Structures are given as C-alpha cells and as structure tokens.
Amino acid sequence: MTATFLGTPAFPEAAKRALQDTQLRANLAHATATIRSKRAVVVGERPDWEELRLAGEALKDQVLRHLDTYLVQLEEKVTAAGGTVHWARDAAEANRIVVDLVRATGETEVVKVKSMATQETDLNGALETAGISAWETDLAELIVQLGHDQPSHILVPAIHRNRAEIREIFLAEMGKVGEPAPPDLPAEPRALAEAARRHLRQKFLRAKVGISGANFAVAETGSLVVVESEGNGRMCLTLPETLISVVGIEKVVPTFADLEVFLQLLPRSSTGERMNPYTSIWTGVTPGDGPQAFHLVLVDNGRTTSLADPVGRQALRCIRCSACLNVCPVYERTGGHAYGSVYPGPIGAILTPQLRGIESEIDKSLPYASSLCGACFEVCPVRIDIPEVLVHLRARVVDAERGGVPSAEELAMRSAAWMFGDHRRLESAQRAAGLGGRLFRRGRIGRLPFPFSKWTDARDAPVPPAESFRAWWRRTRGTRR
Amino acid sequence: MAAYSRDPAVSAREEVLGRIRAALADVPPDDEVPIPRNHQRTAPPDVDVAHLFAERVADYRATVHRVPAGEVAATVAAALAQHGVRRVVVPADLPPEWLAASEAEVVRDDGSLSASALDALDGVVTAAAVGIAETGTIVLDGGTAQGRRALSLVPDTHLCVVRTDQVVGTVPEGVARLDPVRPLTWISGPSATSDIELQRVEGVHGPRTLVVLLVD
Numbered sequence: 268m269t270a271t272f273l274g275t276p277a278f279p280e281a282a283k284r285a286l287q288d289t290q291l292r293a294n295l296a297h298a299t300a301t302i303r304s305k306r307a308v309v310v311g312e313r314p315d316w317e318e319l320r321l322a323g324e325a326l327k328d329q330v331l332r333h334l335d336t337y338l339v340q341l342e343e344k345v346t347a348a349g350g351t352v353h354w355a356r357d358a359a360e361a362n363r364i365v366v367d368l369v370r371a372t373g374e375t376e377v378v379k380v381k382s383m384a385t386q387e388t389d390l391n392g393a394l395e396t397a398g399i400s401a402w403e404t405d406l407a408e409l410i411v412q413l414g415h416d417q418p419s420h421i422l423v424p425a426i427h428r429n430r431a432e433i434r435e436i437f438l439a440e441m442g443k444v445g446e447p448a449p450p451d452l453p454a455e456p457r458a459l460a461e462a463a464r465r466h467l468r469q470k471f472l473r474a475k476v477g478i479s480g481a482n483f484a485v486a487e488t489g490s491l492v493v494v495e496s497e498g499n500g501r502m503c504l505t506l507p508e509t510l511i512s513v514v515g516i517e518k519v520v521p522t523f524a525d526l527e528v529f530l531q532l533l534p535r536s537s538t539g540e541r542m543n544p545y546t547s548i549w550t551g552v553t554p555g556d557g558p559q560a561f562h563l564v565l566v567d568n569g570r571t572t573s574l575a576d577p578v579g580r581q582a583l584r585c586i587r588c589s590a591c592l593n594v595c596p597v598y599e600r601t602g603g604h605a606y607g608s609v610y611p612g613p614i615g616a617i618l619t620p621q622l623r624g625i626e627s628e629i630d631k632s633l634p635y636a637s638s639l640c641g642a643c644f645e646v647c648p649v650r651i652d653i654p655e656v657l658v659h660l661r662a663r664v665v666d667a668e669r670g671g672v673p674s675a676e677e678l679a680m681r682s683a684a685w686m687f688g689d690h691r692r693l694e695s696a697q698r699a700a701g702l703g704g705r706l707f708r709r710g711r712i713g714r715l716p717f718p719f720s721k722w723t724d725a726r727d728a729p730v731p732p733a734e735s736f737r738a739w740w741r742r743t744r745g746t747r748r
Numbered sequence: 749m750a751a752y753s754r755d756p757a758v759s760a761r762e763e764v765l766g767r768i769r770a771a772l773a774d775v776p777p778d779d780e781v782p783i784p785r786n787h788q789r790t791a792p793p794d795v796d797v798a799h800l801f802a803e804r805v806a807d808y809r810a811t812v813h814r815v816p817a818g819e820v821a822a823t824v825a826a827a828l829a830q831h832g833v834r835r836v837v838v839p840a841d842l843p844p845e846w847l848a849a850s851e852a853e854v855v856r857d858d859g860s861l862s863a864s865a866l867d868a869l870d871g872v873v874t875a876a877a878v879g880i881a882e883t884g885t886i887v888l889d890g891g892t893a894q895g896r897r898a899l900s901l902v903p904d905t906h907l908c909v910v911r912t913d914q915v916v917g918t919v920p921e922g923v924a925r926l927d928p929v930r931p932l933t934w935i936s937g938p939s940a941t942s943d944i945e946l947q948r949v950e951g952v953h954g955p956r957t958l959v960v961l962l963v964d
Contacts, residue, residue, distance in 0.1 A: 460943075544939055567767065575772075
C-alpha cells in the first residue's frame with residue numbers, strides 16, 4: 268500500500284494530538300452518534316438480521332477460500348460481456364494500468380466516484396504526475412480534495428469538517444478548478460450541496476472517462492455493483508465513453524442472487540437507510556447505453572498476504588460499511604487521521620497492518636488502538652471478529668520484536684511473571700502497591716514516570732486497595748471484617 | 749509491504765493467482781462453506797405490498813400517487829405542470845397515451861441526445877421493471893418504456909410509472925425478478941447526501957424531484 272499518510276506518528280501520539288482538537292471531537296461525537304442511532308433503527312426493523320449476517324459471512328468465506336476459481340470465472344464473464352480485465356500485483360502497477368488506459372483515450376481529465384481502492388493506491392497522485400486531472404465527485408471527497416486534506420471516515424470522508432469549515436474551503440478553492448462558489452454562499456448544508464452540484468455539473472457533462480471502484484463483483488455473471496446516494500456515481504458510470512473500475516480482488520460474490528443478502532446488509536449498516544438512493548449494476552458494455560469501453564482492474568496490493576493468514580483473512584470479508592467506526596469508543600474520540608491510513612477505525616486497525624506489514628511505527632501501533640470492547644464485532648454485517656484479529660496481530664508485533672533489545676513492556680511483563688511466580692513475592696508487591704495507593708487521590712493513577720509511562724501514558728488505572736484480598740483473608744479468615 | 753518476486757516472464761495475472769493458491773494451502777480441495785439461507789424471502793402474508801411500497805417510497809420524500817389505469821394521463825399532466833416541467837424527454841417506446849393530457853413539449857429519445865442536450869430538458873417520464881416494497885425501491889432495467897440510463901439521470905425531475913403487479917415485497921423477491929445482464933438502476937427516493945454534519949439534503953446530482961405513479 269503506497270498511500271500511507273506521510274509522517275503519521277504511532278497511533279498514541281497521533282491520537283493525543285487529535286484529542287486536543289475540540290472542534291474535531293465535537294464534529295465526531297455528533298456524526299457518529301447520529302449514524303449509530305439511524306443504523307440501530309433500521310437494523311432493529313429486520314427480524315432476520317442475524318440470519319442475513321450469517322449468510323453474508325458464509326458467502327464471503329466461500330469466495331475467499333476459493334478466490335482463484337471465482338476470479339477466473341469473473342474474468343471470463345466480464346470478457347464475454349465486452350469488458351477487458353487487467354490484473355495488478357500492487358498499487359504502482361494498478362496506477363500504471365489506469366494511467367495508460369486514460370492516455371490511450373487522449374483525454375487529460377477524468378471524473379471519479381468515491382472508491383476506497385483508488386484511495387489506497389493513491390491513484391489521484393499518479394494521475395496528477397501524468398498530467399491528468401482527476402475530479403472527485405462525491406460531496407465529501409470533493410471537500411477533502413478541495414481542502415488538500417485526508418479522508419477520515421470510510422463513508423463520510425469529511426466527517427471531521429463542519430459546515431463553516433466547508434464553506435470556507437468552497438469559497439477559497441472551487442474557483443481555482445472550475446465553477447466558483449457564489450460569494451454569498453451561506454454555511455448551510457442545502458446551499459453547500461447546491462454549490463457542489465453546480466461546480467461538478469459541467470465536469471460530468473463533458474467527461475469522456477470515468478473511474479470507479481465497486482462494492483461487489485458477481486463471479487457468476489460478471490456484473491459490477493456500485494451503491495451511492497448523490498447520483499455522482501450514476502453520472503460517472505453512465506455518461507463517459509470509457510469506464511475504468513479499480514477493484515480489490517476480495518470484492519467478489521458468488522452469484523447474482525447473493526446480492527439479496529449484501530444489498531440488505533450494506534445500506535442498513537452503512538448509512539442507516541433501508542436502501543441507499545442509487546445502486547448501479549452493469550455487466551460489460553450495453554450497446555447504446557452507457558460507456559462503450561469498460562476496463563476492470565483487479566488489484567492485489569497486499570490482500571494475498573492477508574489471505575495467507577488463516578486468522579487474519581476474515582478481514583477480507585469487509586464490505587466497507589464503516590459501522591465499526593461509528594460504534595468504536597476509540598474512533599469516536601480520535602477520528603480517522605490518527606490511524607494513518609485510508610482505512611481508519613477498528614477495521615483499519617486490522618486491515619492496514621495486514622496490507623502494509625508491521626514495519627513502520629504507525630502500523631505496529633495499530634493493533635493496540637483498541638480497548639477490545641467488542642462493539643465492532645457486534646455491528647459487523649459480515650461478522651468479522653475484529654477483537655480476535657487485533658489480539659492475533661498484537662502477538663505478531665510482539666513476536667517480530669523479540670530477540671533484540673527488550674522493550675519496556677517486555678521487561679515489565681518479565682518482572683510481573685517473576686512476581687506472580689511466588690506467593691511471597693506477590694504479597695510483598697501487593698503491600699507495596701497498597702502503601703502506594705494511599706498516596707493517590709480520586710481513586711485513579713494518571714501519568715507515571717518512565718518506565719511506567721509506557722503503560723500510563725495512554726491509560727488511567729484504578730488505585731490498588733489499601734489491603735489486598737490475600738492479606739484480608741489471612742487476617743480475618745473471612746469471618747470478621 | 750513484503751517484497752514480491754518480479755519475474756518479468758510471469759504475468760501479473762499468473763502471479764496474483766499463484767499467490768492466492770499459495771495463501772490457501774491450508775484449504776482442502778473439496779472444501780465447501782455451507783451457506784445458511786434462513787433469512788426472509790417474502791413479506792409476511794398480512795402485508796399489503798402495494799400499500800407498503802407507496803408508504804416507503806414516500807418516506808424518502810418522493811411524491812407517490814396511487815391511481816387507476818384510466819387516470820395516468822391526467823396525473824402525469826398535473827405532476828409535470830406542478831413541477832414546472834415544460835420540456836420532457838421520454839423513451840422512444842413510452843406509451844403515447846401517458847402524455848396525451850400534458851401540455852409539455854415531448855422529446856422522444858432516439859439515442860442521439862448528448863448529456864448537455866438532456867441537461868437542457870426539465871424532466872423525464874419512464875416506466876419501471878420492478879418495485880420493492882420493504883425498501884421503497886424502483887428498479888429500471890432499460891426494458892420497455894424505460895430508455896437508456898442517462899435519460900432518467902440528467903433531467904431534474906423524474907416521473908416514474910410503476911404497475912402494482914410489478915411490486916414485490918422483499919429484496920430477495922426483487923433480485924429474483926431481475927436479469928443481471930441488463931444495466932440496472934435501483935432508485936430509492938431522490939438523490940441525497942448526508943456528507944455535511946450528517947444532515948440529510950435531498951437533491952444533489954441525480955434528479956432532485958422523484959414522482960412515482962403507482963397504477964392499479
């Protein structure tokens with residue numbers, strides 16, 4: 268994965284910075300609470316929600332466990348329907364394929380539908396280097412692009428911006444790249460959406476090349492599915508002459524009928540709607556309707572590394588709904604940027620280290636960016652056991668660091684093992700802690716100096732009681748207080 | 749990220765498929781994941797599917813008119829007038845009687861209208877392929893009286909005529925009625941965004957006004 272947000276520090280430091288931004292925290296608390304309650308209503312409406320989750324989980328597992336067969340079938344069907352299939356080992360190869368395809372049309376601009384895959388590969392950067400302007404057309408992506416910013420949520424990439432900030436961005440930036448925002452633009456969602464409509468209209472109408480991702484690719488028929496709300500997706504998928512869809516290899520579903528499961532799971536989990544306003548499904552090219560040239564770029568970019576891990580591979584079931592972000596107490600407070608990846612929140616904490624490896628400071632800190640409360644698993648429409656994978660990846664991070672200079676945590680754990688190994692040592696440690704406990708007020712321990720800071724910097728701990736259970740038992744034998 | 753071998757003689761296709769097969773070495777060849785399909789396929793028997801469809805479409809702030817077949821032309825005319833549609837585009841095979849009462853100028857699509865030409869028109873009238881009650885969804889498949897996809901996308905008002913016998917209860921019933929080879933557009937209300945502070949705004953790039961005629 269190339270689209271690391273450059274210079275992102277380890278999660279605890281990035282989180283600390285984010286927590287000091289009160290505007291960000293207010294925006295996030297409001298946004299996540301709103302989606303959480305909408306989701307709860309429409310999920311509660313379905314008596315068969317758990318059955319749908321079980322079906323979604325099994326269908327994705329079936330695909331992943333036979334991915335080579337399903338991809339070959341998909342390729343065959345897309346080709347038979349008039350499309351061309353390309354394969355990319357990594358982000359650079361995917362971007363090169365797309366740049367070459369756009370160049371072959373002779374065009375110097377493209378319209379884009381919001382796509383996680385092309386964010387992951389930083390396709391926009393590659394297009395820009397090649398002298399091709401890529402216009403993001405999803406409203407939130409437009410806000411991010413015009414603000415020279417990074418997305419911070421899978422579904423609502425500009426969740427960290429409020430209306431006043433968006434107004435400033437539109438006024439300052441729209442005129443530089445097309446239809447300017449009206450000077451008297453009010454900071455009001457309806458007016459801001461109208462400004463986006465006017466800004467993008469001419470770009471849609473003249474576009475010759477569209478670039479999309481896909482939510483699902485049906486192996487049985489070669490059909491691709493894009494779900495969206497604004498109609499920018501339909502514009503990009505319908506009006507251009509050439510359509511290029513960049514799709515991760517894990518996006519396959521077995522049959523067209525299986526969409527009955529995913530088209531119920533996704534909108535209810537994602538936007539909290541019974542159905543999203545628009546879903547486009549197309550198979551190759553249709554004479555006289557829509558793009559007459561269609562290219563599907565299948566991207567690995569680290570997915571096969573995740574697939575090789577029998578515990579970690581369940582992360583590839585993800586349908587990018589973002590429900591896990593909205594329920595996560597860590598995400599709600601830090602926002603998406605602290606995760607240093609286009610995939611933030613709980614799913615990002617397990618997906619990013621698998622796709623990118625655990626070499627960098629940010630990537631090896633991600634499996635720890637969780638309290639393991641399990642809310643993410645509860646809401647996941649394809650039942651990814653995120654806490655299980657987090658713990659599994661923590662073990663991998665620890666294993667990778669074994670053998671060199673022991674970390675402070677390793678030293679602490681070694682001394683804890685020594686202490687717990689003998690009851691006399693434990694009791695004397697408890698007495699010491701009890702004495703220490705009397706020095707603290709308000710019942711909790713805040714920051715301590717090194718080496719304890721390795722633990723206390725990111726956590727408060729309850730103060731140990733003045734007397735341990737063992738000491739109390741010895742004194743009273745349980746009969747007297 | 750792990751460094752992969754880059755043998756120029758091996759195509760990306762072969763290399764990716766090879767990596768997948770290597771990654772799945774633990775999966776036995778006869779492995780088959782049992783798929784539990786215990787979710788609901790049909791709406792409960794006491795549900796009035798047409799009524800539910802009308803209610804759920806209206807929930808998205810689309811306008812729904814339930815009319816007998818004899819009143820389609822009058823309702824179309826009134827709705828077009830109400831939304832200020834003076835020039836309306838229709839698929840070449842739209843039943844002419846639907847527009848018999850309207851004073852709007854009718855442009856029949858012959859496939860030659862550019863996106864900009866469509867943008868200069870005020871509205872579009874189409875039929876539909878399937879309606880899904882539980883989710884208030886209309887599906888267009890480019891079949892009879894529906895036209896190519898651009899028609900129902902670019903003009904700002906979309907008037908869609910759905911027959912009650914096209915309406916099914918659930919998403920599984922809807923999917924079962926569709927032909928995957930056709931270009932499908934699922935429409936659930938007018939275009940919308942919640943990208944600014946999660947406040948829903950109806951009407952972005954797709955038609956900002958959706959009017960549904962449900963014909964008995």
